[in-house]
Amino acid sequence: MTTVPISADKSPGIVLELLYSLKVKDAMTTEVVTASGSATLREIQGIMKEKAITGVPILEYGRLEGIVTIGDIIGALDSGSLDKIARELMSTSLVTIDAEMPLSFAVTYFDRYKYGRFPVLDGTGRLCGIITASDILRRLLIALNEEICRMEKRMAERQAKEEGPLPQVEMSFGTMPHDFSKAGNASQKFKKTLVERGCPPQIARKAAIASYELELNQVIHSSGGIMRMRIFDDSIEIFARDEGPGIPDVGLAMQEGFSTANEWVRSLGFGAGMGLPNAKRVSDDFFIESKMGVGTTIRASIRLDQGENQWN
Numbered sequence: 001m002t003t004v005p006i007s008a009d010k011s012p013g014i015v016l017e018l019l020y021s022l023k024v025k026d027a028m029t030t031e032v033v034t035a036s037g038s039a040t041l042r043e044i045q046g047i048m049k050e051k052a053i054t055g056v057p058i059l060e061y062g063r064l065e066g067i068v069t070i071g072d073i074i075g076a077l078d079s080g081s082l083d084k085i086a087r088e089l090m091s092t093s094l095v096t097i098d099a100e101m102p103l104s105f106a107v108t109y110f111d112r113y114k115y116g117r118f119p120v121l122d123g124t125g126r127l128c129g130i131i132t133a134s135d136i137l138r139r140l141l142i143a144l145n146e147e148i149c150r151m152e153k154r155m156a157e158r159q160a161k162e163e164g165p166l167p168q169v170e171m172s173f174g175t176m177p178h179d180f181s182k183a184g185n186a187s188q189k190f191k192k193t194l195v196e197r198g199c200p201p202q203i204a205r206k207a208a209i210a211s212y213e214l215e216l217n218q219v220i221h222s223s224g225g226i227m228r229m230r231i232f233d234d235s236i237e238i239f240a241r242d243e244g245p246g247i248p249d250v251g252l253a254m255q256e257g258f259s260t261a262n263e264w265v266r267s268l269g270f271g272a273g274m275g276l277p278n279a280k281r282v283s284d285d286f287f288i289e290s291k292m293g294v295g296t297t298i299r300a301s302i303r304l305d306q307g308e309n310q311w312n
Contacts, residue, residue, distance in 0.1 A: 019104040027139035028129030037087035041076045066090035169231040175218040187212035206282040213279040214240040240298045247290035
């Protein structure tokens with residue numbers, strides 16, 4: 001089985017940011033080789049050999065019903081069952097990924113389930129792609145090269161003109177409970193605004209991570225709330241306030257790995273208990289206050305005077 005050799009250490013960097021910003025659909029393979037349930041495992045073995053793949057999704061009337069893996073083929077060889085049809089021997093306990101999920105969820109899935117690939121479904125529940133560890137690494141390499149080019153361009157522009165202080169800007173966004181399809185939108189818009197105004201990349205990256213984690217925390221745990229982000233001459237402030245239900249023990253909530261997310265949220269790849277600790281880690285000042293039945297208020301501040309060459 002293949003696992004993804006990527007881990008986020010205690011200093012979130014550009015790879016972690018890319019995993020947040022890219023979606024599964026950006027990395028998946030869209031030209032999926034499939035077979036019907038009436039195909040024999042011998043026929044599917046031939047497909048695997050011809051296409052140099054190790055898994056073939058089984059479709060019935062356009063819907064994903066199962067998958068035949070190289071492990072199923074080996075098992076059929078051992079038992080003399082290669083001439084049985086896929087419907088009889090295919091794996092039906094499927095774990096799928098939504099195409100709109102952030103790529104970070106795919107990494108979580110590979111780590112949790114230890115599978116070599118995952119079928120990707122679109123908004124209608126139909127198969128639209130396959131994602132493997134190699135797909136993720138390939139997409140990250142492309143994105144890293146693109147980011148380096150953008151950084152070099154910004155550095156050249158800054159050298160060509162004297163930069164003044166960042167103008168004051170204020171942006172606000174609302175969040176809805178369990179609306180994972182829009183989770184991260186506020187963070188990406190805020191980061192784009194910072195970059196457009198000449199904010200150093202490492203500081204914009206910290207702000208994007210903090211705002212993403214606080215935004216996701218509202219989506220997972222609250223009844224909805226507001227995200228407000230402001231740029232001052234010397235700092236960036238990220239303000240998050242939700243409408244409940246509140247945090248019973250703030251000290252526990254700030255410990256890495258502690259989470260009150262339900263099983264459904266965990267099954268989507270959320271609720272790992274790293275959100276608030278990650279937000280605090282990238283912040284220079286961090287304040288949290290929570291009242292049961294009322295809600296939670298968080299204010300994270302990031303200084304702008306951190307030096308052009310500071311990378312985290």
